Amino acid sequence: MIRLFNAFILLCLSQSALAVDIQPNTLYPKVQLDTSMGKIVVELDRTRAPITVDNFLTYVVKGHYDKTLFHRVIAEFVVQGGGLDLKQEERPVDAPIINESGNGLSNSFGTIAMARDQNPHSATSQFYFNVAENQRLDPSSRRWGYAVFGEVIEGEEVLTAMSNVETGHNAKLKWPDFPIKEIILEKATLLPRD
Template sequence: MSKWLFALSMLLCCQVAQAEVDIQKDNIYPTVVMETSMGKIVVELDRTRAPITVDNFLTYVVKGEYDNTIFHRVIADFVVQGGGLDAHYKELPTGKPIVNESGNGLSNTIGTIAMAREKDPHSAIRQFYFNVADNKKLDPSSRRWGYAVFGVVTEGMDVLEKMALVPTGENKELRWQDVPLTPIILKKATLLKR
């Protein structure tokens, strides 16, 4: 009898976990609101062009794992990047890297959101960036992988433009350049209900 109770409790736990991670699989253009310390940004994601990337991003959103993170890399006329560090510049837990969907027809143009990655083209995990300029050099070509765009800003471009202009410098402890001197916080990311 105890084996049945254990199995039942495991089944219920799994159902609760699945309910907590409802990423609206049937919504091809989900919308996420990001409340930042500088204002609100709304993005519409494109599951038709970047299904793996959108599902990955929304999993972090729905689990609240982007809440109280920082935008740690800001370069005027280039990008505003965040999603992977807490306010103390500590790296946050990650899932597995995802397949690079940069060949999906979406371009790194101003106002788009894309996945940050390392040199390995399939190393994107949780960090993302906003293009605050047309960065077509980040798109794929016949010779190289690009950076996967998976959505567009529909509200809050003015907020991103303000972010892109904040004073930045070197974080000597981490030896990073382009770190905002006053932290920019992503207070909360929320998947809107349909």
């Protein structure tokens, strides 16, 4: 009985350690996204967007992104995901984070940024890839922008293919630009330090 209890404690501790190991001392952590269309690897920039990177990595390590849908695809604009499970239901999220859009990173092709609503500080788990030069999403003296926090370093061709899928209106969610054939984020993995 004591051995079983000790094994249970060790299991809990190991899962707890896993939940908080987001490589806090790695300035440019890498995450692999295994999708139904292929693999994408992103390199994140903790020097420019530390809060956003830590937030994203926390969701990655907790498994939040595993078996989720890319639910918004607009050719020559964005590919967005990170919020819906395979039943098209929203996953629970942590508290919103502050907007780090003034960090010097631009919404250029192949970058990853945080999705949000009209409130500039409303980003939680949803992210998007820029599939065009979207500098209009950068901050200006008159508006908040959308926080870029990394870039695709592998799998650009996968991202391009994703951006060109057929989309339509989703009757259940009443959302436009929903892929007709599901694009699934099978697994997101924080890669080991170089």
